[in-house]
Amino acid sequence: MNVSSSRRKILFFTPYATRTGSEMLIYYILKYLDRSKFEAGLVCFAHGELLNDLPADIPVFMAPGKFSLTDKIAFHLGFHPTTRAIKKISTAFKADLWYINTIMLADVVKIASELQIPVISHIHELSAMYSQISSKDFETVLTSSNLHIGCSDIVCQCLEESGSTHVKRLYPFVDLNEIHPDPEKVKQIRQEWGAGPDDFVWIMSGTTSERKGFDLLPEIALQIPEGSKIHLVWVGHSSDDGLVYWTKRRCAKLTNVKVHLIGAKKADYYSYMDAADGFMLTSRQEPFGMVLVEAAWLGKPIVSFASGGPSEFITPELGTVVPNLDISLFVSSMIAWNNKLTTFNKDLSRRKAQEFSVENGVAQWQKIIEQF
Numbered sequence: 394m395n396v397s398s399s400r401r402k403i404l405f406f407t408p409y410a411t412r413t414g415s416e417m418l419i420y421y422i423l424k425y426l427d428r429s430k431f432e433a434g435l436v437c438f439a440h441g442e443l444l445n446d447l448p449a450d451i452p453v454f455m456a457p458g459k460f461s462l463t464d465k466i467a468f469h470l471g472f473h474p475t476t477r478a479i480k481k482i483s484t485a486f487k488a489d490l491w492y493i494n495t496i497m498l499a500d501v502v503k504i505a506s507e508l509q510i511p512v513i514s515h516i517h518e519l520s521a522m523y524s525q526i527s528s529k530d531f532e533t534v535l536t537s538s539n540l541h542i543g544c545s546d547i548v549c550q551c552l553e554e555s556g557s558t559h560v561k562r563l564y565p566f567v568d569l570n571e572i573h574p575d576p577e578k579v580k581q582i583r584q585e586w587g588a589g590p591d592d593f594v595w596i597m598s599g600t601t602s603e604r605k606g607f608d609l610l611p612e613i614a615l616q617i618p619e620g621s622k623i624h625l626v627w628v629g630h631s632s633d634d635g636l637v638y639w640t641k642r643r644c645a646k647l648t649n650v651k652v653h654l655i656g657a658k659k660a661d662y663y664s665y666m667d668a669a670d671g672f673m674l675t676s677r678q679e680p681f682g683m684v685l686v687e688a689a690w691l692g693k694p695i696v697s698f699a700s701g702g703p704s705e706f707i708t709p710e711l712g713t714v715v716p717n718l719d720i721s722l723f724v725s726s727m728i729a730w731n732n733k734l735t736t737f738n739k740d741l742s743r744r745k746a747q748e749f750s751v752e753n754g755v756a757q758w759q760k761i762i763e764q765f
Contacts, residue, residue, distance in 0.1 A: 401762065402432045404488035406501050408458075410441025412659070413600075414683040415517040415544075417443075418565055418754075419494050423451050425755045431762070434486045436479065436501075454482040479504050490765070493538070496522065499530035506537040513765065514538040515563075516548055519701050521604050521678045531555070540765055545681040545702035561761050564705075565683045566754025569690050569746065574667035582661075582668040586653055588624050593731045595696075596626040596669035598662075598684045599676070601637045601654075605629075606675030606698070608636055609720065611643035613675070614650045616724040623731070625673075626653045628665050667691050671730055676700045677718065690746035692739030694730045696723060710741055 407419050420443050423433055433451055437444065438458035447453065456478045479501065490511040493501050496518045505512045514534055523531060535541075535552070541560045543549035549560045588594050599605040610625060617623050631637055631654065644652040658665050666672075672688035674697035681702030688695055695712030697703040698719075707714050713726040730737075747753075 400430060400432045401490070402434075402486065402488045403490055403492050403762070404434050404436060404483070404486050405492045405494065406436045406498055407494040408437070408497060409439045410435075410437045410443040412443065414565055414681075415495055415515075416441070417683065418515075418517075418544075420446065421566060421568060421751050422755060422758055424448055424568075425751055427759060430759070434482075434488065436482055438475075452486070454486070456482070475500060476504055480508070483508060483510070496531070496534055497526060499526060499533045502533050502537045506533075511765075512538045513540045513542060513762075515542045515544075516552060517544045517565075517680050519548060519551060519678050519680050540761075542761065545705055547701045547705070548680050563758055563761060564749055564754070565681050565686070566749045566751050567683055567686045567690070567746070568751040569686075570751075572663050572687065572690055574664045574691070575661070578661055578664040579668045582665055586624055586626070586668070587651065588668075589622070592622040592624060593671065593734070594624040594626060594669040595671045595673045595727060596628060596666060596693075597673050597675050598666065598687075599627075599629045601627070601629065601631045601640070603636060604677055606677050608640045609675050609677075609718075610640060610652065611647060612720050613673075613724055613727075614644070614647050614652060616720060617650050617728075619649045621650070621728065621731075623727070624651045624653060626655060626665075626669060628655050628658055628662070630657045663687070663691070666693075669693060670734060671696065671727065672712075673723075673727065674698065674700070674703055676703075679703055681706070686746045686749040689742045692737070692742050694734065694737050696726045696730065698723065706745075708745070710738060711745060 405419055407416050410416055426433060435451055436454045436456055438456050444453055457474045491505045493512060493514045496516050502512055535556050541552050541557045542563050543552055543560055544565055546562060549562050552560050601607040614625055666687060672693045672695045674682060677700060679700040679702050685695060685703060685706050689711060695707055697707055697714055698717045699714050700717055704714050715723045715726055
């Protein structure tokens with residue numbers, strides 16, 4: 394589908410504008426897209442932190458995610474606040490196409506269909522998230538989008554199995570130029586952890602959710618032999634729920650390894666990542682995992698469950714992919730990398746990460762859009 398225009402006007406939609414992988418990808422696109430070919434605007438449903446970092450030439454439109462009393466009254470009178478806001482934004486921006494981020498915005502797809510505006514839906518989710526939306530909404534995203542972009546082969550496969558006939562793959566990408574660990578901060582962090590020169594630190598980055606395998610942390614720790622000098626670190630937002638409470642209580646009782654639950658670390662994130670010796674991806678299901686690219690760029694061997702997308706990134710030189718939820722093999726693979734860290738090829742690891750640079754990723758994205 395080709396739209397005749399000197400510059401394609403694209404209206405992007407994303408839920409929260411937070412630093413999750415799917416929303417960082419939209420941020421990178423908006424930051425680096427070719428202004429001579431594209432004009433972009435962004436619709437968001439919450440005042441997330443990424444909005445503060447957007448380029449000044451990107452207009453931001455807010456649609457109600459939480460409703461005021463007035464909105465609720467309007468809804469009961471038959472005027473849906475979100476629909477009304479989006480239609481108003483559409484009139485103001487007059488986009489050639491809408492670019493909808495994640496599978497969770499089916500209502501936006503419906504509005505685009507009603508207004509006869511072409512839609513690209515960028516899907517970052519696997520089956521664990523499908524249960525979070527109704528079958529009707531899932532069908533809407535599949536049948537009313539003109540193109541689906543999947544973030545990995547496994548995601549594209551799921552979309553095709555669900556009935557999509559127009560699917561393209563675009564792997565996530567990372568601005569490698571922003572990854573600047575502070576060597577002095579790295580030393581300080583290891584001292585804070587009590588990690589000596591012979592200790593091995595494994596780190597995981599993600600929200601403390603079941604899908605990310607946060608509750609597996611004590612299971613992994615319990616299978617690490619006494620005296621292994623291993624530290625387990627989890628960096629990322631900590632949810633206030635029973636699963637997290639239970640897992641933290643279990644971790645507090647461990648004696649054979651040191652577990653560090655350090656929360657989100659925006660300012661010094663890459664220093665914390667670099668303070669580790671290896672990266673462990675504990676996800677039960679992972680569409681791809683942008684953090685894999687970060688870990689590879691920092692030269693960390695990776696151990697991951699075969700949870701989806703990681704199998705498309707990790708090679709035997711970069712790490713080990715373990716059958717899903719085989720915790721014993723996961724631990725033995727970690728220990729094996731402890732013993733061969735000196736042979737790990739960091740240059741090869743960085744070359745792999747370079748394939749997923751923001752420069753390569755935005756170029757591939759623009760090619761897809763130009764062919765649409």
